[in-house]
Amino acid sequence: MRFLQRFNLKHATQLLACLFLTALTCKPAIADTVYTYTGNNFTTFTLPFNSSDSVYGSFTLATPLGANLDQAFVTPEHFNFSDSYQTITDTNSFGTFSFSTDGSGNITQWVIGILDNSLTSQIVTVKTNALIHDEGYYYYDSHFDSYTGNVENDPGVWSSSNSSPVPEPTSLALLGTGVLGAFRTLRRRLC
Numbered sequence: 001m002r003f004l005q006r007f008n009l010k011h012a013t014q015l016l017a018c019l020f021l022t023a024l025t026c027k028p029a030i031a032d033t034v035y036t037y038t039g040n041n042f043t044t045f046t047l048p049f050n051s052s053d054s055v056y057g058s059f060t061l062a063t064p065l066g067a068n069l070d071q072a073f074v075t076p077e078h079f080n081f082s083d084s085y086q087t088i089t090d091t092n093s094f095g096t097f098s099f100s101t102d103g104s105g106n107i108t109q110w111v112i113g114i115l116d117n118s119l120t121s122q123i124v125t126v127k128t129n130a131l132i133h134d135e136g137y138y139y140y141d142s143h144f145d146s147y148t149g150n151v152e153n154d155p156g157v158w159s160s161s162n163s164s165p166v167p168e169p170t171s172l173a174l175l176g177t178g179v180l181g182a183f184r185t186l187r188r189r190l191c
Contacts, residue, residue, distance in 0.1 A: 031162045032077065033064040035107065039125060039134040039156035042149035048085055048138075049149030055125050055134040055156065057081030059097065064160070069101040071109065071128075081114055083136025083149060086121045088114045107158040127155045 039055035059079035066072075074097050080089045088095075095114035102108050109129070115122045122137040135150035 033061050033160055033162050035059055035061070035065075035158055035160045037081075037112075037125065037156055037158055040151050040154045042134075042136075043151045043154075045149035046147045048147060049083070049136065053084035053136070053149050054151070055081065055083050055123055055136060057123075064162070065099055065101050065105050065107065067101060067103050067105045069099055071098045071100055071111065073098045079114070081112070081123045081125075083123050085136060085147075085149070086116075086123075086138060088116050088121055088123055092117050106160075110158075125156070 036058040037056060041051055041054045042049055043051070045051065045053065057080050059076035061074060061076055065074070076090065076097060078090050079095070079097075080087065082088070093114050093116045095112065098111045099107050100109035109127050110125065111128065112125045113122070114124075120139045122139070123135070124137075125134045126132065132153045132155050133150065134156065135148060138147045139145065140147065
């Protein structure tokens with residue numbers, strides 16, 4: 001009863017203000033967006049490629065692609081593409097990524113070309129108004145003679161997913177400190 005007698009509107013307002021300010025500083029980390037491409041099986045190929053091989057892979061962006069892009073170039077945080085024979089990643093290559101999107105930010109057209117640092121492997125996937133093409137190349141000599149696998153006019157599909165936002169540890173610590181401070185202040189004033 002003593003608690004309720006000493007607890008007044010001023011104390012309640014101070015406690016709520018303290019909790020509100022603490023909550024404002026606790027923001028979750030921004031979720032990365034992962035885009036995954038699944039191409040169709042190659043229809044033309046030379047060994048070691050075969051008809052069950054295809055281009056597939058994914059790339060990660062810090063924020064989702066925007067709406068109504070028109071062949072906008074992006075720089076992925078990470079990427080990993082394969083043609084079933086070789087895999088090229090952001091740690092061993094360089095490449096170009098450009099995209100067009102619809103009003104909801106879904107990929108409608110794209111041009112991706114990735115070449116490994118040793119210049120022996122290349123993966124290309126393109127869907128534009130003029131060309132639809134997936135291809136894997138493996139260059140086996142210095143004249144850029146290559147083994148290839150490709151599919152024309154049969155584009156693959158894109159999907160995207162967001163990793164769940166996770167509160168940062170420092171934000172959680174700040175929130176906990178704010179709550180403890182509010183309780184300590186309240187206890188001092190009430191006792």
